[in-house]
Amino acid sequence: VKRVAIVGVGLIGASFALALRKAGFDGEIIGVSSPRSIEAGLAAGAIARGASLEEAAESADLIYLAQPIDRILNTLPRLGRIAPPDCLITDAGSTKREIIAAAAEHVRRAAFVGGHPMAGKESRGAESADADLFRNRPYVLATDLVPKVHAETHLPAIREWLQRIGAVVYEMSAAEHDRTVALTSHLPQLLSTALAATLAKQQTSAVSRVFGPGLMDMTRLALSAPEVWMSVLESNRDAVLDAIGNYQETLSNLRENLERGELNDVFGTASRFAQSLRK
Amino acid sequence: VKRVAIVGVGLIGASFALALRKAGFDGEIIGVSSPRSIEAGLAAGAIARGASLEEAAESADLIYLAQPIDRILNTLPRLGRIAPPDCLITDAGSTKREIIAAAAEHVRRAAFVGGHPMAGKESRGAESADADLFRNRPYVLATDLVPKVHAETHLPAIREWLQRIGAVVYEMSAAEHDRTVALTSHLPQLLSTALAATLAKQQTSAVSRVFGPGLMDMTRLALSAPEVWMSVLESNRDAVLDAIGNYQETLSNLRENLERGELNDVFGTASRFAQSLRK
Numbered sequence: 001v002k003r004v005a006i007v008g009v010g011l012i013g014a015s016f017a018l019a020l021r022k023a024g025f026d027g028e029i030i031g032v033s034s035p036r037s038i039e040a041g042l043a044a045g046a047i048a049r050g051a052s053l054e055e056a057a058e059s060a061d062l063i064y065l066a067q068p069i070d071r072i073l074n075t076l077p078r079l080g081r082i083a084p085p086d087c088l089i090t091d092a093g094s095t096k097r098e099i100i101a102a103a104a105e106h107v108r109r110a111a112f113v114g115g116h117p118m119a120g121k122e123s124r125g126a127e128s129a130d131a132d133l134f135r136n137r138p139y140v141l142a143t144d145l146v147p148k149v150h151a152e153t154h155l156p157a158i159r160e161w162l163q164r165i166g167a168v169v170y171e172m173s174a175a176e177h178d179r180t181v182a183l184t185s186h187l188p189q190l191l192s193t194a195l196a197a198t199l200a201k202q203q204t205s206a207v208s209r210v211f212g213p214g215l216m217d218m219t220r221l222a223l224s225a226p227e228v229w230m231s232v233l234e235s236n237r238d239a240v241l242d243a244i245g246n247y248q249e250t251l252s253n254l255r256e257n258l259e260r261g262e263l264n265d266v267f268g269t270a271s272r273f274a275q276s277l278r279k
Numbered sequence: 280v281k282r283v284a285i286v287g288v289g290l291i292g293a294s295f296a297l298a299l300r301k302a303g304f305d306g307e308i309i310g311v312s313s314p315r316s317i318e319a320g321l322a323a324g325a326i327a328r329g330a331s332l333e334e335a336a337e338s339a340d341l342i343y344l345a346q347p348i349d350r351i352l353n354t355l356p357r358l359g360r361i362a363p364p365d366c367l368i369t370d371a372g373s374t375k376r377e378i379i380a381a382a383a384e385h386v387r388r389a390a391f392v393g394g395h396p397m398a399g400k401e402s403r404g405a406e407s408a409d410a411d412l413f414r415n416r417p418y419v420l421a422t423d424l425v426p427k428v429h430a431e432t433h434l435p436a437i438r439e440w441l442q443r444i445g446a447v448v449y450e451m452s453a454a455e456h457d458r459t460v461a462l463t464s465h466l467p468q469l470l471s472t473a474l475a476a477t478l479a480k481q482q483t484s485a486v487s488r489v490f491g492p493g494l495m496d497m498t499r500l501a502l503s504a505p506e507v508w509m510s511v512l513e514s515n516r517d518a519v520l521d522a523i524g525n526y527q528e529t530l531s532n533l534r535e536n537l538e539r540g541e542l543n544d545v546f547g548t549a550s551r552f553a554q555s556l557r558k
Contacts, residue, residue: 184489206455217499230543254473
């Protein structure tokens, strides 16, 4: 990899650039983004200059799409036509099936490998970029390569760079990825939102005064901005509906167990699982 | 208040003792607890000595019950018979209706004011005691005084000490307290437990590897030990079932909105409520 283009110079894109640099990448890193984001990316030292998507596709051999999902879905048809055969395109979108389907349809000569870094922070933009954002965090690479054989020759390079920036790389199909994040990311988001919405409906002001730190944990995700989530949830609707259905069943069972005074089993199972996440 | 007895020298009891001392209380503080807890309370500098419940009832003018709910319910009949008229009994149990009903039945000459500090930490025991545990945290005093007129004369003293240790005192009926904590404490606990239990049931190991910090927030409460929660939930079953019912309705609506792609409203409501908790 000699020249990298970051498309979408926000928190993830700029952090990826800083991480590459810290891991020893010495080629040029260019940014494709709004003028405001290019400016922030330059100020953060993440990119050397701004460029158009066309220029990036011509000159970069790694193109990193760090836009929101709906923007990635718009970028792929444009990029797919112009990116040359020696170019590897990868993305950081939170769901993988739709993006990979779009890549399979539109990426003509270049190769595409879908990715998803499970990293982030509350503040957004290149201003918050951090070379260690991906360190010790899961980073999924989808095994649905586009096109298969051509992308396979590119795969080791991206995998190696991800390992050099400290990410813990997992490889799985886009379908397994989307099912998994429906359970571990989208479901928790919706449960937190539903909890805050349930409390907001109460007539008494006591609910916003009389609470402990547990409620703060459980409503932190509810602070998320809707616009970030809409395209994530839309692009994973079936898996998210399944995950909600699973949860509704567990909650109904738990409710029945509470009526019968038999909660020990579910508390034990839950506690062991929560501990296993922390090992 | 000249002499205080802490019944149940664990995290809450020992922290209350240290907080009183830090706030300038210069009378004797004695502990009623297991030999192991008395030892830990002595080592933490929280209590001057151990005593039997009988001795504590004879000599203390403030008795602070910091046991689990089921233990408080056992202690009240014994204590109620022997505590003299100039003695104020208060408690730190997580639900209030059952405890106050037991106090109304059993506390004969002394006065009883129910309380609930919304404070705690993950580690337990007097070893973890902290004089600032209650600082800036809500502390509910139940307005169902036992007996009403007699307890009213004692109330200002306990309210003043709570303010001196930095707690934010709220006064409300036991019923309103129990409804409120069903929503702000017991419901979040059960939602976290149900989330961890839902994920534990999945056949794939990916759910315990591919996740971000949000899942850690949402499963922290699931780490709780069942034995702490059983008597809390049993003593508040009707209010907790109502809270779960409210939540199930919100979650069903959210699911329908997701199917229709109309999530903006619930995200907006939830986000504003979550922000209001942080002001």
